[in-house]
Amino acid sequence: MALTMFAPARYGVRCGAIVLLSAGLAACGSFDSASHRLASAITPYKIDVVQGNFVSREQVEALKPGMGRQQVKEILGTPLVTPLFHNDRWEYVFTLKRPGIEQQTRKLTVFFKDDVLDRYEGDEMPTEADFVSSLASKASKNKVPNLEATEDQLKRYAPKPDAPVSVVDNPGNEAPSAPLPASYPPLEARK
Numbered sequence: 001m002a003l004t005m006f007a008p009a010r011y012g013v014r015c016g017a018i019v020l021l022s023a024g025l026a027a028c029g030s031f032d033s034a035s036h037r038l039a040s041a042i043t044p045y046k047i048d049v050v051q052g053n054f055v056s057r058e059q060v061e062a063l064k065p066g067m068g069r070q071q072v073k074e075i076l077g078t079p080l081v082t083p084l085f086h087n088d089r090w091e092y093v094f095t096l097k098r099p100g101i102e103q104q105t106r107k108l109t110v111f112f113k114d115d116v117l118d119r120y121e122g123d124e125m126p127t128e129a130d131f132v133s134s135l136a137s138k139a140s141k142n143k144v145p146n147l148e149a150t151e152d153q154l155k156r157y158a159p160k161p162d163a164p165v166s167v168v169d170n171p172g173n174e175a176p177s178a179p180l181p182a183s184y185p186p187l188e189a190r191k
Contacts (some may be wrong), residue, residue: 051082054094055108056128058119063110065115071186072110079110088112092122147187154182 055076062075072090073079079090092108108122126134159179 048099050095050098051097052093052094053077054131055106055125056131057125058128060108060125061121065116065117065119069112069115070076070118075093076110088118147182151182 017188055078063072076092080093081091083089083091088111090110090112092110094104094106096104106123106125108120108125110120111118
């Protein structure tokens with residue numbers, strides 16, 4: 001008789017557990033969708049991934065058949081791959097992976113015969129200026145500040161003729177140097 005008395009209580013406990021479990025699962029589902037919405041609204045910072053050696057057109061043009069391995073290494077740098085079973089060839093591979101831009105991959109293979117450069121083959125390499133400008137194309141389009149001082153700005157910092165030279169300004173007590181030029185060449189090429 002005692003067992004039949006608890007049957008409705010067990011039924012109620014089971015129903016309550018099922019309702020709580022269902023509510024918990026529903027809450028997890030809404031939390032999951034909320035976290036996905038938040039993650040899509042906040043994008044993480046993605047870095048540029050550069051792998052290998054950048055080889056410019058100028059470097060490739062400097063290669064001449066008959067150069068020794070050390071000369072080639074001085075021009076191109078250390079090869080990324082030196083195949084174990086093909087000691088007579090060096091591989092230069094350069095990969096640039098940037099978010100939102102198609103991955104760039106360039107290869108250059110240098111072949112040696114009797115430890116001197118025999119030939120090279122590979123992709124067409126960009127000039128250094130082209131490569132640098134391709135990197136700058138993604139950079140923000142902020143205006144580059146003027147890096148040249150005007151005559152008035154230079155006059156503000158000109159040394160005063162009557163001012164004594166202190167030990168801090170001239171630690172070795174050397175003779176004063178020639179005056180600085182009034183203008184300097186630009187730091188960047190203008191386009």
